[in-house]
Amino acid sequence: MGMSLINTIVVAGGTHGNERTGVRLVQKWMEHPECYNSLCSAKVDLVLANPEAVRLNRRYRDHDLNRAFSQTCLDVTVEPQQYEFRRAKELNALYGPKGADTKTDLLLDVHNTGSNMGYCLILSARDPFTMRASAVLTQEFKDAWIYYQPEERSASPYFGTVAKADVCIEIGPQQHGTLDAAIFEESERLVKRYLELAEEWNRGELQKRAPIKVKVYTQFKDLGYPKPQGGGPIQAMIHPDLMGRDYRELKDGDKLFRTFDGKDILYHGESPVYPIFISEPAYYEKDIAMSLTVKSVEEW
Numbered sequence: 001m002g003m004s005l006i007n008t009i010v011v012a013g014g015t016h017g018n019e020r021t022g023v024r025l026v027q028k029w030m031e032h033p034e035c036y037n038s039l040c041s042a043k044v045d046l047v048l049a050n051p052e053a054v055r056l057n058r059r060y061r062d063h064d065l066n067r068a069f070s071q072t073c074l075d076v077t078v079e080p081q082q083y084e085f086r087r088a089k090e091l092n093a094l095y096g097p098k099g100a101d102t103k104t105d106l107l108l109d110v111h112n113t114g115s116n117m118g119y120c121l122i123l124s125a126r127d128p129f130t131m132r133a134s135a136v137l138t139q140e141f142k143d144a145w146i147y148y149q150p151e152e153r154s155a156s157p158y159f160g161t162v163a164k165a166d167v168c169i170e171i172g173p174q175q176h177g178t179l180d181a182a183i184f185e186e187s188e189r190l191v192k193r194y195l196e197l198a199e200e201w202n203r204g205e206l207q208k209r210a211p212i213k214v215k216v217y218t219q220f221k222d223l224g225y226p227k228p229q230g231g232g233p234i235q236a237m238i239h240p241d242l243m244g245r246d247y248r249e250l251k252d253g254d255k256l257f258r259t260f261d262g263k264d265i266l267y268h269g270e271s272p273v274y275p276i277f278i279s280e281p282a283y284y285e286k287d288i289a290m291s292l293t294v295k296s297v298e299e300w
């Protein structure tokens with residue numbers, strides 16, 4: 001979005017129906033617009049992205065909605081059979097269309113993870129506002145982190161990419177399908193801060209702040225669970241020494257998995273790396289045991 005103003009913002013919850021922090025935050029704000037409508041002059045829209053999955057308290061009904069926003073999926077001309085592909089087209093019509101002519105300048109999509117990831121601010125592009133604002137939040141919130149997951153925007157399947165800029169706010173550890181009061185309150189405070197920082201940006205003040213030194217965790221690759229050749233149930237679990245240690249250094253030779261008969265499987269590869277989404281429950285079906293990132297220190 002360059003130096004342009006942020007005129008339209010979408011705050012989304014329930015892109016995954018069982019990630020309840022965003023669901024309840026959006027429902028609360030729908031009932032109480034005074035919670036957010038004085039924070040910034042941009043037009044703020046609230047959306048429960050996957051109401052059918054929210055009703056079911058499941059991640060999705062037919063297909064992961066947050067994997068349905070690639071341009072190819074959105075361009076399908078026949079009416080899709082699966083609910084989420086229809087819903088993606090609907091959301092794209094409401095808040096997009098994805099690309100240069102989108103109606104939405106900024107999309108904040110609130111998610112939960114079962115992994116020990118704190119307040120993980122996921123940036124899909126090097127957008128000047130989202131970088132600046134997220135850097136500020138790493139100073140203001142003691143457990144806020146920056147995960148940079150570069151994506152070719154038109155190919156990216158994520159809801160946020162229908163907007164010019166987006167942050168996927170991934171909050172954990174929280175069990176899917178449940179709420180956690182402390183996490184809810186801190187999350188609300190964090191989303192409010194993004195709205196206030198958008199206002200600061202529109203006044204030209206955020207741009208004038210001194211650069212902030214940030215640790216950036218950049219996606220390197222996803223790692224699956226060990227499986228027998230030709231398929232079958234997973235052959236090992238996350239190693240107990242690694243459980244809950246998101247963002248910690250993992251070096252060549254460190255313990256990675258534990259087999260069901262008690263043997264250790266060690267990590268061999270690029271080193272050091274920094275695993276996140278360790279044992280995320282929703283990723284068992286995607287065969288992702290964790291995502292490996294590389295760490296850099298930058299000035300944003």
Ligand SMILES: [Zn+2]
Pocket residue numbers: 015016019111112
């Ligand atoms: Zn999610």
